Amino acid sequence: MNATDPANNAHAQPRRLAGDTLVFEADTTNSGYVRGVLIDTGPEPEAYTGWPVTDLLITHGHADHFSSAAALRESGARVVAPREEVSLVENPEVNIRGMFSWALPSDEMVTKLFRGEGCTVDAYSDEWHTSGVDVVPLPGHTLGHSGYLTADGVLFTGDAVYQKQIWKRHPLPYAIDPGLVRSSLRLIESLEFSWLVPAHGIPVERDEALEHIEFHIGRIDALTDRLHELLADAMTTEAAIAALSREAGLTDNPAQYWLAVTTVKAYLSDLLRQGRAEFFVRDHAGWWRAL
Numbered sequence: 001m002n003a004t005d006p007a008n009n010a011h012a013q014p015r016r017l018a019g020d021t022l023v024f025e026a027d028t029t030n031s032g033y034v035r036g037v038l039i040d041t042g043p044e045p046e047a048y049t050g051w052p053v054t055d056l057l058i059t060h061g062h063a064d065h066f067s068s069a070a071a072l073r074e075s076g077a078r079v080v081a082p083r084e085e086v087s088l089v090e091n092p093e094v095n096i097r098g099m100f101s102w103a104l105p106s107d108e109m110v111t112k113l114f115r116g117e118g119c120t121v122d123a124y125s126d127e128w129h130t131s132g133v134d135v136v137p138l139p140g141h142t143l144g145h146s147g148y149l150t151a152d153g154v155l156f157t158g159d160a161v162y163q164k165q166i167w168k169r170h171p172l173p174y175a176i177d178p179g180l181v182r183s184s185l186r187l188i189e190s191l192e193f194s195w196l197v198p199a200h201g202i203p204v205e206r207d208e209a210l211e212h213i214e215f216h217i218g219r220i221d222a223l224t225d226r227l228h229e230l231l232a233d234a235m236t237t238e239a240a241i242a243a244l245s246r247e248a249g250l251t252d253n254p255a256q257y258w259l260a261v262t263t264v265k266a267y268l269s270d271l272l273r274q275g276r277a278e279f280f281v282r283d284h285a286g287w288w289r290a291l
C-alpha cells in the first residue's frame with residue numbers, strides 16, 4: 001500500500017480523552033495511545049500510521065488484543081505483556097491447547113478470539129517503567145490480565161469490565177475466576193481515574209463507569225447464585241455447563257460451547273472454594289452438589 005492510496009486515510013483518527021491520552025476506537029478492539037505508548041492493538045497495523053509506537057502494552061494473551069503486535073514489533077516497537085500472559089502472546093497455541101485440557105481441538109472448536117499470530121515479548125509489564133503509565137494487575141478474565149492507567153487519569157481495562165450493552169451479546173463472558181473478576185472490579189472502583197476505556201465497548205467517564213462496574217458485579221453474583229440453585233439436585237460438570245449456558249441464552253455452537261466450558265468450571269470452582277458446593281466422582285463422571 002503506498003502513501004497516496006486512499007485506503008490509508010480510511011482509518012478513523014484517534015480521539016483525545018484527556019491531556020496526552022488518546023483512544024483509537026474500533027468495533028473490534030479499542031487501543032489507547034499516550035506519547036508513543038500503544039495499549040492493545042486491533043487487527044490493522046495501518047490504523048496507527050502517523051502515530052509512532054515505541055512501546056506496545058498488551059492487557060492479556062487473547063489474540064484479539066495483540067493482532068498487530070508482530071507487525072508493530074517489526075517496525076521497532078518494544079512489546080510488553082504481563083508475565084503470566086507472555087506464553088499466550090508468544091504462542092497462541094498454548095491458549096488453544098489449555099482450553100481443551102492440552103489435547104488437540106479441531107478448528108471449529110476454537111474461537112477466533114484465540115487464533116492469531118504470536119509475537120515475541122520484550123519485557124514484563126511489572127518490570128516496565130515509564131513516566132505517565134501505571135500497570136494495574138486486574139486478574140480474573142485471565143491469570144495475569146492487567147490494565148494501564150495514564151497520568152491523565154485514563155484507565156484502559158482490557159476485558160476486566162464488560163459494559164451493560166456487551167452483556168447482551170455475551171451473556172456469559174469468559175472468565176477463569178469470577179471471584180478474581182469481582183475483586184478486580186472493586187479495585188478499579190478504588191482507583192482515581194476520570195475515564196475508563198474497555199477493549200470492547202465505549203469510553204465512559206467515571207460516574208458512568210461505576211454504573212457499568214456495579215452491573216458487572218451484579219451479573220457475576222446472579223450467575224453464581226443461579227448456579228448454586230441449579231445444583232440443589234446434584235449434576236455432572238457437563239449438565240452444569242448446559243444448564244448455565246441455557247439460562248444465559250447462549251446459542252449452540254462448538255466455539256461458544258468450549259468457551260462456556262472454562263467459564264462454567266470457573267463458577268463451579270468458585271462455589272466450591274466458598275464452601276457452597278461439593279464435588280465428587282460417581283460412575284466415572286464428575287458431579288457437583290450445592291451445600
Ligand SMILES: [Zn+2]
Pocket residue numbers: 060062141159
Ligand atoms: Zn480476552
